[in-house]
Amino acid sequence: MRTTLALTGAQHAALCAHLFPGDGREAVALMLCGRAVSPGRTKFVVNRIVPIPHHACERTDRRVTWPTAYLEPLLAEAAKRGMAVAKVHSHPGGDLRFSEVDDAADADLFGGVHAWVDDGQPHLSAVMVPDGTMIARAHGEDGTHAPLDHVGVVGDDLRFHRPPVHAAQAVPEFARRHAQAFGRATFEAMRHLRVGVVGCSGTGGPVVDQIARLGVGEIVLVDPDLVEDKNLNRIVNTTLADVGRPKVEVLAAFVERLGLGARVEAFPCDLSRPDALRAVSTCDVVFGCMDGVEGRDLLNRLATFYVLAYLDIGVMLDADGEGGIDQICGSVHYLQPGRSSLRGRGLYTDGMLEAESLRRQDPAAYEDRLARGYIRGVPQERPAVGAVNGLFSSLAVVELLLRLHPSRLDPNGDFAVQTLSLTAGFWQFAPEEGTDDALARYLGRGDMRPFLNRPHLDMLMRAA
Numbered sequence: 001m002r003t004t005l006a007l008t009g010a011q012h013a014a015l016c017a018h019l020f021p022g023d024g025r026e027a028v029a030l031m032l033c034g035r036a037v038s039p040g041r042t043k044f045v046v047n048r049i050v051p052i053p054h055h056a057c058e059r060t061d062r063r064v065t066w067p068t069a070y071l072e073p074l075l076a077e078a079a080k081r082g083m084a085v086a087k088v089h090s091h092p093g094g095d096l097r098f099s100e101v102d103d104a105a106d107a108d109l110f111g112g113v114h115a116w117v118d119d120g121q122p123h124l125s126a127v128m129v130p131d132g133t134m135i136a137r138a139h140g141e142d143g144t145h146a147p148l149d150h151v152g153v154v155g156d157d158l159r160f161h162r163p164p165v166h167a168a169q170a171v172p173e174f175a176r177r178h179a180q181a182f183g184r185a186t187f188e189a190m191r192h193l194r195v196g197v198v199g200c201s202g203t204g205g206p207v208v209d210q211i212a213r214l215g216v217g218e219i220v221l222v223d224p225d226l227v228e229d230k231n232l233n234r235i236v237n238t239t240l241a242d243v244g245r246p247k248v249e250v251l252a253a254f255v256e257r258l259g260l261g262a263r264v265e266a267f268p269c270d271l272s273r274p275d276a277l278r279a280v281s282t283c284d285v286v287f288g289c290m291d292g293v294e295g296r297d298l299l300n301r302l303a304t305f306y307v308l309a310y311l312d313i314g315v316m317l318d319a320d321g322e323g324g325i326d327q328i329c330g331s332v333h334y335l336q337p338g339r340s341s342l343r344g345r346g347l348y349t350d351g352m353l354e355a356e357s358l359r360r361q362d363p364a365a366y367e368d369r370l371a372r373g374y375i376r377g378v379p380q381e382r383p384a385v386g387a388v389n390g391l392f393s394s395l396a397v398v399e400l401l402l403r404l405h406p407s408r409l410d411p412n413g414d415f416a417v418q419t420l421s422l423t424a425g426f427w428q429f430a431p432e433e434g435t436d437d438a439l440a441r442y443l444g445r446g447d448m449r450p451f452l453n454r455p456h457l458d459m460l461m462r463a464a
C-alpha cells in the first residue's frame with residue numbers, strides 16, 4: 001500500500017510560519033484533509049489549516065500541549081464530509097522523527113479521534129523541522145500507525161519529503177547521467193513519483209518515453225484511442241504492427257520492455273471514466289497531452305481537488321493542407337492547485353467547452369448550430385508532425401525537472417506559461433498570477449459525492 005500526503009506551496013509556507021515563530025519552542029496546527037483512493041494507493045490532500053494560537057498552548061522546546069477545544073469542530077466537519085484530520089507539530093531542534101512523547105500523545109489523541117469520527121478510516125500525524133521537511137504517519141482505527149511514503153509540496157517548486165528510514169539507494173547505471181545533471185535527490189524523487197499521462201498520442205507518447213527513461217516509479221496512462229496508420233508519424237515506440245491496438249496498451253508494453261522498473265497502469269478510455277479518474281487522483285504529477293478542451297477542463301478540476309501538479313502541453317500547427325504553413329506554435333502550462341487555471345489564463349472559453357460537449361453528445365445539433373453560425377467549430381484532424389510535438393513534450397518534461405530541482409536564474413513562479421512560436425521566432429514566459437476562485441474553493445477536497453461535485457460523473461461512478 002502506497003500512502004502519501006500532498007499540500008500546496010502556500011499551505012506549506014503558512015505552516016512553516018506558524019510552526020516556527022522564532023522562539024525555539026514547539027507549536028501545533030490541525031489540518032482538514034481530503035482523501036483519494038485507488039487500488040493499493042491512498043492519498044491525503046490538505047483542504048484547510050487550523051493553526052492553534054501559541055498563547056493557547058503550553059510550549060517548550062521538547063513538547064507542546066494544546067486545548068482539544070480546537071479539534072472538536074474539525075472532527076464534526078471531518079465526520080460529516082468524509083474527510084481526515086491531521087495534527088502537525090514542529091521540532092525546532094531539527095529531529096526528523098516521532099519521539100516517545102509524540103507516540104504517547106498520538107495514541108491518546110487518535111484513540112479519541114477514532115471514537116468520535118467512527119468511520120474506520122485512518123487519520124494523520126505529522127512533524128515538521130526548521131528547513132520545512134515534513135514526515136507523516138497514518139493512525140488506524142486499531143491503534144496502529146504506519147509511515148507515509150512521502151509528503152509532497154506542490155508550489156512554484158515541487159518537493160517530495162521522504163522519511164529518513166528510506167535511505168538513498170545507489171543510483172543505477174542507466175540514471176547516472178541525468179542524476180549528474182539534476183542531482184541525486186531528483187533521481188530519488190522520480191523513483192517514487194506516480195505520474196499520470198492523459199492523452200497518449202503525439203505529445204503524450206514522447207512524454208511517456210522520457211519519464212520512463214528518467215526512472216519514474218509509477219506511470220498511469222489514459223487514452224481511449226487505437227493506434228492508426230496516421231499516428232505512426234509521431235507516436236514514439238509504435239510500429240505498423242501496433243495498428244489497431246489501444247495506444248495505452250502499446251506504450252505500457254514499451255515501458256515494460258524498457259525494463260527500468262516503472263510500474264504502468266493503462267486505461268484505454270476517456271478520463272471521465274471512474275477507474276481512470278481514481279487512478280489519476282492518487283498521482284503526484286499529471287501531464288495533460290490532449291487536443292480538446294473538455295478533457296483539460298476536467299483534468300484542471302481533478303488536479304485542484306486532489307492537489308496534483310499539472311503540466312499541460314498544447315501544439316498548434318496551422319496549415320492549408322497544400323504545404324502553406326500559417327503558424328507553428330505551442331505552449332507548456334504549469335498549474336498548481338489553488339492558483340490560476342487554464343480557463344483563467346485564457347486557453348479556452350466556456351463557449352469552446354460547450355461546443356465540444358455538444359459535438360460529443362449530440363452531433364446533429366452541433367452541426368446545425370455550426371451551420372447557423374451560433375457556435376465556433378471545434379478544430380478536427382489538425383496537421384501534426386512528430387518532431388514538432390516532441391519539442392513541446394520535451395519542454396514539459398524539462399519543466400518538471402526544473403520544478404523538482406530549481407536551477408533557473410529567476411524563481412520558477414516567473415515561468416507558469418511558456419509559449420514558443422517557430423514561425424514568429426519567439427519564446428515567451430508568463431508568471432503565475434492570481435487565483436481561479438471558482439476552482440480554488442475545491443482545493444484539497446478529495447473524494448466527495450457527487451464526484452468532483454459533478455453529478456454526471458457520479459452517475460458514471462455508480463454505473464461502474
Ligand SMILES: [Zn+2]
Pocket residue numbers: 062089090091098099101102127
Ligand atoms: Zn514531537
